[in-house]
Amino acid sequence: MVKKQNKLLPLTGNEAVANAMRQINPDVVAVFPITPQTAIAQAFAQFVADGDVDTELVRVESEHSAMSCVVGAAAAGARSMTATSSAGLALMWEILYVASSTRLPIVMPVVNRALSAPINIHCDHSDSMGARDAGWLQLYSEDGQEAYDNVILALKIAEDKDVLLPAMVCLDGFITSHSVEAVQLLDDRTVRRFIGAYKPAHPLLNVQKPVTVGPLDFFDYYFEHKRQQIEGMENVFKVYKKAANELSKLTNRKYPLFEEYKTKDAEYIIIALNSTCGTAKAVVDEMRKQKKKVGLLKIRLFRPFPKKEIAKAIEKANVVAVLDRSASFGSDGPVFLEVANAIHDMKKKPILAPYLYGLGGREIGMAHIRQVFEELPKVAREKKTPAVKYINLREK
Amino acid sequence: MKKLKGWKNIPIGGLILEAGNAKDYITGSWRTFRPVKLREKCTNCLICFIYCPDCSIKVKKDKMEGFDYNHCKGCGICANVCPFGAIEMRNENEYQ
Incomplete structure (x- = not known):
């Protein structure tokens, strides 16, 4: 139900996304600044400093490290997130594939920005479009409201046992990320009830049941593991429809494909x-x-x-x-x-x-x-x- | 070759659910040179045991008992660190 107290708030797209992250309350968030994403990391760091979330905020030295950090955290069994743009996404490249191939449901807002050179900080889609074959779900957002909704929806789909794949939520750099629009937030408890607790099947931190993550995989099994990933992507459609209907009931907004x-x-x-x-x-x-x-x-x-x-x-x-x-x-x-x-x-x-x-x-x-x-x-x-x-x- | 499982019957993401299965992987077949203990020179100082990267030095009651040839890759570190020259690397051809 949309309650009366869910008033419209004047938020930038980045603030809307950061608020979705606050309500998700991830166990681990890795942050590294890059324009125009920086404001997400900044707003989220403020939530951590104010004690609004229980998140372990890891300040890493590059985006390659940011993605590596959340891969490790997710494999350990933590709900993990980060955010990036442009060259930051490009630097994550190698680890994007590790995240999807290891079937870790990391949700990452991508604030779309052109790739260098010549250097340019403004919007186009060459960053996320280049990563379209990396095995991540990609949701695109028209405005701050849709970006907020998509982050919550993406998490629900990514963590489904029939999917277990990471997801990018894309929004336009500056045009959406830095423009203030009226955004309606769900209340925190509603979001937390919708996403539920994260229950990974085989967390590394469960020392009672030790598992190996990311072993060598040659011509004997690699192809079979890729086929599983293809299946996980196929499963998104049915999971998407169920999650979208469920979220729709809470927001009164529609989330068609x-x-x-x-x-x-x-x-x-x-x-x-x-x-x-x-x-x-x-x-x-x-x-x-x-x-x-x-x-x-x-x-x-x-x-x-x-x-x-x-x-x-x-x-x-x-x-x-x-x-x-x-x-x-x-x-x-x-x-x-x-x-x-x-x-x-x-x-x-x-x-x-x-x-x-x-x-x-x-x-x-x-x-x-x-x-x-x-x-x-x-x-x-x-x-x-x-x-x-x-x-x-x-x-x- | 043993029968391999199909994609519907293996854990996703390359996960290995059983612990300690590295012992099933016979890396000893990679070896070109084989470490051999010279019994008369060995003092059982066990420096080889500390250095071996593959846990392939067999020890029983504080005594160096030889090598696990199923898993020793023949790197030669043990022969290199032995202060008494008690380990010799010999060509695998001699043992074929």
């Missing part, structure tokens, strides 16, 4: 993720007033990717524009590739139009999105996927 915004009768659909979806919704509202049949499909769960459901959701559209905020140099953007894969064996399918936008925080406004929608009837007439278009890029 992806959000369909006025897409039911839409001839032209934009697919995007994170904060750009808020802008796109405003454009859809405007154009709907002018009787234009347009809609937005907002991806929430990117790993695992709900391809059957997304294919079905867009099958009646004429053209679907896929907006990628990260480049896959030498190929199409990661979101485009997923959508193209999702529809490839459908008999009747929409034409896809790839777009690249917003690298290094390049502005995307309502006018840009309106322009995308206005280009799509021409794509429909030409009946083939056009070359990638760059939004708000100077050609000369």
